[in-house]
Amino acid sequence: SSAAGKYTIGISNTVQGNGWREEMVCAMKAQALASGEVTKLNIAHRNTDAAGQLEDIRNLISAKVDAIVVNPADPAGIKAGLEEATKAGIVVVAVDQAVTEPSAYIISNNQEQYAYLGAKWLFQQMGGKGEVFYMRGAAGASADSDRDKGFKKALAEFPDVKVAQEVFTGWQQDQAKQQMLSFLATGTPFNGVWTSGIDNVIVDALVESQAPLVPVVGADNAGFVGQLSSVKGLVGAAVTNPGSIGGAGVTLALQILDGKKPAQQTVLVDPQLWDNATEEGKAKLKAAADPSLSPEWPVSIMIPGWTTYTKDQIVACKGPGE
Amino acid sequence: MSSTAITPAPVPLGRRIKRFMADRPLIPLIILLVILVVILQLLRPGIVNERWIANTIKFAIPLAILAGCQTMTMLTGGIDLSVGTVATMSAFIMATQVVNQDPAVAFLLAMMPAVLIGLVNGIGVGVFRVHPLIMTLGTSLIGTGCLQVYQRTVIASGAKIPDFLAWLGTGVTWGFPNALLLYVPLAGLIVFTLARTGFGRLLYAVGDNERATRLSGVRYWQVITALYITSSVLAGITGLLYIGLIKAPSLSLAEPLVLPSVAAAVIGGTSIFGGRGGYTGTIVGALILTVLTTLLTILQMPEGARRILFGLIVLFVTAAYLRIVEDK
């Protein structure tokens, strides 16, 4: 049952101009193309909020797509739209973050786990004690509050680790770098930095101001992964947060359309941690490093078992019919 | 109305100080800046050191240049909201083109969209009389879209920050940020242009009374087009400097600077209605905002409270400044 091009798939995404999300959309396109089952992708991709995403989802329903793959602006906020889609016979798959609508399928990065894994590694590196600079994402974003849960969980396991300072970077590079530099200037002692994925500018800041290179946790962005093997004296770990989850979402949607429903509504893709403190981690980092990618793109451009496109395909960022 | 008799009383000291400051609006601004720095030092003793000053200046410079764009456009009663997009575009294009191209070629390519957007803004505002807010907002939307389309074509080639830009953006020589090498002449040029050139005169005059300038033989569209191109080129240069500072090209690199750049110009005493203001105040305004950001980062309080405080302080500073400078 794989006659070329049977389905139209709608995609809804509400953050634009961020490397991670761009990779996600490209993965969706590449996967749709590689699967050979999709005639057309219908992509609604802009900066907006839950209400705007509801609008996009309803427009996709009007466009009579067969499935909708959505990165939700908010787990609960788009419930009504997803419900309407299911009622209209459309398969709904949420990627990256969960949704509360029970009829929707979810394939997501485990955000809580993401933070827990990195924080735990960091606290171990610090020898179970000391001060940590906690650089969060955007205040009020659901991914940020999920990650905060994971971070707090790890923190609870290490009673001697204290948060020296907590800031919101807004997931903005310049703000994060300025915050780091200001923090350095205060002379507050600290033994580690946890970042919510704005990582390479933090390493830059440490290097530029000739501050002691404390362990840094970041995400698997190409820039940071490169730094982990190139910056001398830097100890750090990249926690995977693949944008290619978008491709996996398309695969899941196609499976369901083809009648192969997963056992559970929710499929979690657990993050991995690659550190440069162990040989094993170094090997993984080396394998993953890809200086040709834009530094904002996560290097894990594929998810084994879920994506079937080639690197060329995702980099070309072309969907079916383009 | 009081019925006091008119006695030419000696001018009280407070009033004299006020008048002194009103004549030199830069002084109260600098005092405000110093107060902020003192508060910072009290909160975190030792923070105000050479390194901190260098860092503050480094971050204030891109903001100050963009605020210069706002100052000049605001003098004519306009505003340039496309500076963020323009700076981002030139930074992104520079970083991606320099991988395969000669740096000089990459530079030219990077400045192209800046000139183009400035030209379109200028024509829209100057010839078609579209409100600058809308015009520059529109072109920045278009620019962002174009950048995103472009972005896909260069993913495979990656990005690189030219060493020179990194040196300029982050380097420090004898305690002075290298960026001053670019900024001091640039700021001097802006100040000079506004005060001592025909073009500067026209900016003030056009913002004050456009009909009067027309009757004096000024072609509005020429002034406005030149202005918006200048503004865009400055924004493009800021983008290059900024990418050297941040060293991570992204598709929204300089967007966060747009609203602060407007705020810096206003805090610095430039009227958004045109005809009034200058660049020296803007420079101090940019420094005030940068110090304020640090101050708020240092404070241990919930993010919400931090933002509330930021808003209140910006309001307070502007109001206090106006109070001091207005001599009515």
Add this chain to the structure above:
Amino acid sequence: MTANPLLDASGVAKNYGAVAALRDASLSVLPGEVHALMGANGAGKSTLVKILTGAISANAGRILIRGEARDIRSPAAARRAGLLPVYQEPSLIPDLDVLSNLRLTGTPVEPFRAWVRELGIPDLDLRETARDIPLAVLRVLDLARALAVEPDVLLLDEMTAALPANLAEKVLDVVRRQGDAGRAVIFISHRFVEISALCDRATVLRDGATVGVVDIKPGVEEKIVELMLGTRVVKTHVAARTAAQKAAPAPARPRIAVRNLRVGTKLNDVSFDLADGEVAGVVALEGQGQDELFAALAGSIKPSGGTIEVDGQPAKFSHPIDAIRAGIAYVPGDRSEALAMQRSVRENIALPFSAALRNWGPIPMRRERATVLSAIQRLQIDTRAQGEVQRLSGGNQQKVTIARWIAADARTILCFDPTRGIDVGTKQEIYLLLRELAGHGKSVLFYTSELEEVQRVCDRVIVIFGGRLVDIFPVEEADEPALMRAAYGLPRGARADVGILADPSANPSDSTSANASDTPEAAP
């Protein structure tokens, strides 16, 4: 007039920073009187009116209304106290139609309509947006709006300055009847004719202080002028053209030749020449096409037909810069159209220097200062508040608009009512200046709403009516009655009664006394 004063202000002072607009002004107005408030430009007349009506607050002073101290903090409060102003600038909301403007101020519509008709505007559309209404009509509407609520004290700040003679006449008529009805009017004007014809008493201000109150009777004008100007009395008057001047040989080629000029429906088939060394007057009632004529010559609007030749070459102006390049400068009647109000006197005067693209570079400061200073001295501009032009008085602002073109050394100057709202002293200076320019070989086209100026300044007079050029007078024949008749479109030689002020025979004492005080030499 033995009654108690309706309005009694004393010791009023107002400072703008270092500038004292008023120092010690007093004013007392009796019921039933039309009281003139006089003073040179910048004496503080407008400031006093604004204080009395709550538009600005005073630094000191006492105001009694019917003997009671009143605290007037806003125009609305003044209105409640029975004080209604018509300010020097129009006060209708530009983007609202007339009806909404009335509703906003709570003005009854029917009386307003009646007053408007009475004031000589029979066909006003109440739905028209104020922005689209000509300035002169706006002034009249402002007045009608004030009259409609039957105020106890009406304050008119240069009400007639921007009005053509026909409308001014109606206004004077109405004002006089206000006085007869037992109300009081405070009347500001620089025109002695009007003061003599209308007012009972005059309060004279000089440099922000009241320097005298006089009864208006024949011959008092000389005294008023003395009070107004203090030591600055101007005795040099411009004589009518002497025979020698008249004999100046006409140049072979006119500086500007206008042929069959047409602008939409407003101006039709106008042809005339303007020679070097001549001041040509233009006389017309309000809205007869003179605005369009000046705008077309200045390059502000494009004519829809006809030609303009400059020095024998056909010229096409698509922007004022084209006219300026051809040496033609335009001084608009409305100062706010010509000045960058927040900029300095110097920058305003130097503005044309920077206009051309090639002059956008560094300014030669020293040369500029010299040029500007000489222009300022030549026009005797009071530069005490030169940091911002908006702080100058109206008359000094007007001088700046002219100084600009003196500095730029324009060959032809189009002056549209340059003496609007200007004191006698300054007026004399401007007359002298225009003559002097002509003496240096410049040409001047001079529109005026005050007919008596024609005799003093012009060599020839062009009369426009209904968009057509109806007559060209040599100055000797251009006495006021003749001009007035021509302006009304009546053929030369016709005798018709056109108003109390225009015909000296209708009101001999007023007219002669005005002339006597102003320009004895020019008396017919």
Add this chain to the structure above:
Amino acid sequence: MSHFLRRQGWVTGLFALLIILFIVTKVIQPGYGSGDFGSLARAVLPYAFAVAAQTVVVIAGGIDLSVAAMMALTSVTAASMMAGASEEYALFVVPFVLAMGFVLGALNGVLIVVTRVPDIVVTLAMLFVLQGAALLVLGAPGGAAAEWLKAMISGTVPIPGLPDSVDAWVPKALLVLVVCLCVVWIPLRRSRLGLSIYAIGSSELAAFRSGVPVARTRIIAYALSGLFAAMGGLALTMSTGIGAPIPGPYLLASVAAVVLGGVALGGGKGGLLGPIVAVFVLRLVRTDLTLLAIDPNVTAIIEGLIMVAVVMFGAFITMRGRQ
């Protein structure tokens, strides 16, 4: 008179554009029906209130950069108050939130009047303050909305005397919008206060001299803006069922729609109808772009082009009209 015609002409033109867009939509997607129109109405709702909020202050000669933040704050306040509360409690929440918008809006106005800082700066500062307050109310998206509130904007109401096929084209969301706007706007337009708002926008000096209480009028204009923004915040909570402390894209959208709707930035001119029609146009363009499955990045370019082109066109017409 010509000005009046011009203004009405602009709104008529916008209506024509809207109808053309509906026809285009029907051509692109022949199945486009009443349900889809209902979706459009619901999408329009928050934008329409944001635009109404902006329109009032722009007419009064100001600008309000805090519109979106105000919506976020009122939305999180409503959502957090209704979380876990009874359905009836929402009857209290709605007026409370509206009053809160009104008061905070008035605060904007008071600050502008008292500090004499330009409105653009005051409302920019308030943007941060309100955003911060929203974050304090709800650190992350959450809360809930009463079912009856959510139901208020979904589906249609049977209108007696109208056949169901017509009814279906009158979604509840549209009714809510029309009723809310009219209840405030129509009495305002007819009152002296409304005139005063236009007056201070047109010429503050002339308004003052005409006896308009300028400061009070300005404060009320901002208060009304706050009220409309609170309606917008409630609309967000009604449609999503939650409150989100990060403001949506309503600020720039509101300014753009105000200008597209024929309200001059600078004040004194225009009405509410134009901007609301402009919102419908902008939302329908987005629908069409989605239906056409256009490359999403090109979508941004197209939206920018439309904005610039329409406004340039308007400017061009005015210029021609003037000559």
